[in-house]
Amino acid sequence: MKNIKTDVLVIGAGPSGCVASAYLQANNIDVLVVEKSKFPRFVIGESLLPRCMDHFEEVGLLDCLKAEGFEVKSGARFIKGNKVCDFEFDKKFSPGWDWTWQVPRADFDHALTNELQRKGVSIYFEHEVVDVEFYKDGSSKTSLKDRNGVITVVEAKFVIDSSGHGRVLPRLLGLDKPSKIPKHSSLFTHVKDLRRPSSLEGTRITFDVINKDVWLWVIPFSNGITSLGLVGPTDYFEDFKGTTTEKLQQLMALSDFYNPRFKDIEYEFEPKMIKNISKSVTKLYGNGFALTGNSAEFLDPVFSSGVTFATESGLLAAKLAAKEITGEKVNWETDYKDYILSGVTVFSTYVSEWYTGNLQKIFFYDKISPSVKAQICSVLAGYVWDTTNPFVKNHHRLVKTLSKVIDLETEGNTD
Ligand code: FAD
Known part of the structure; x- marks a missing residue:
């Protein structure tokens, strides 16, 4: 059995773990990434949102992705029978990126880990987290099993769980809770x-x-x-x-x-x-750990929000963990949980309203005003933390209200 010490242990080398570890390494925090698979490996989640470009850029991972020549995504198209609704990200309300990519994730995630290794981040591939024990001061011992069954124990001051569908800490610490999104x-x-x-x-x-x-x-x-x-x-x-x-x-x-x-x-x-895609947890952080990306929450693929949520939460968790390790006080409740959940709640409204049919009614209504469309487009681009956008700030109310207005306007229309 081997023993290793690190400041931050990142579980999982998907987009969330890559962005988190790139930030920590750039800020001189000792970080170790452990990943159960051998890369390249298949994973679903191939259509990105412009918002995640901010995260890759901030941690120095954008150029390696640009070099891959992925398909540029400048909008999204929805069709229903003979009706078509096109959203162009350059017409969105919020400032920010107006394009992103459509990517085979095996290549995309591999490009990220190659670049991390080039920058000097240690990644243990084919090492699966099988157990973890936390102590009162937030430090932990995590057991990894390699493909030969050899166990390595990692002592860390902080753990960022970016294990995606693996949901390592939710499983090991019993943090899973049923999602409110219908079973899809x-x-x-x-x-x-x-x-x-x-x-x-x-x-x-x-x-x-x-x-x-x-x-x-x-x-x-x-x-x-x-x-x-x-x-x-x-x-x-x-x-x-x-x-x-x-x-x-x-x-x-x-x-x-x-x-x-x-x-x-x-x-x-x-x-x-x-099966039954959506996932949720009872808490997003605890003494000595934070959950990010899919390990924390997954709603539904309908607006391609998964990777963007993964990088948003991975980057924020890394920033807060770095502060804590360097002796600054961190309020995880407000600075992490409240912030992350405010964006999740917006996406969650749009997912729910998609399946009630209200959003579909809005998308396929041909008289929708360009300014309303621009505000909805910002949500679809992942800018769900921009509260200057009425369709973010009043998300609970506006989608429903607009849908009712369309009902009134189309009353008596047979098409
Ligand atoms: P992942 O990308 O899942 O990475 C987690 C890593 O952790 C994996 O490499 C895994 O091997 C590793 N791991 C797991 N367990 C362990 C362990 N015990 N020890 C060590 N390592 C471990 N998102 C989008 O943005 N766009 C889409 O179009 C989209 N479509 C989707 C369609 C479907 C059907 C589904 C189910 C999801 C979709 N998603 C989409 C969501 C997307 O798959 C995830 O949100 C995204 O991959 C999450 O990134 P992550 O970094 O959190 O986790």
């Missing part, structure tokens, strides 16, 4: 997009609404591969029989718009199913 599942794969149109239409991320509760994502990458996935109530998927390939073929046929392009196309891998 997802079925997805990649294809070689041989019939991709050459225009912008071919490269823009599209959400095709199959019905109020079920939608399809189409995310083209610059390497000719396109990601396809459906999201819907968990029960809905049970109505489709056969292998995951057969199920996805039946589901894809429901999209009038995409069926001609993806009919008969071979899937790059047997479609994967993730």
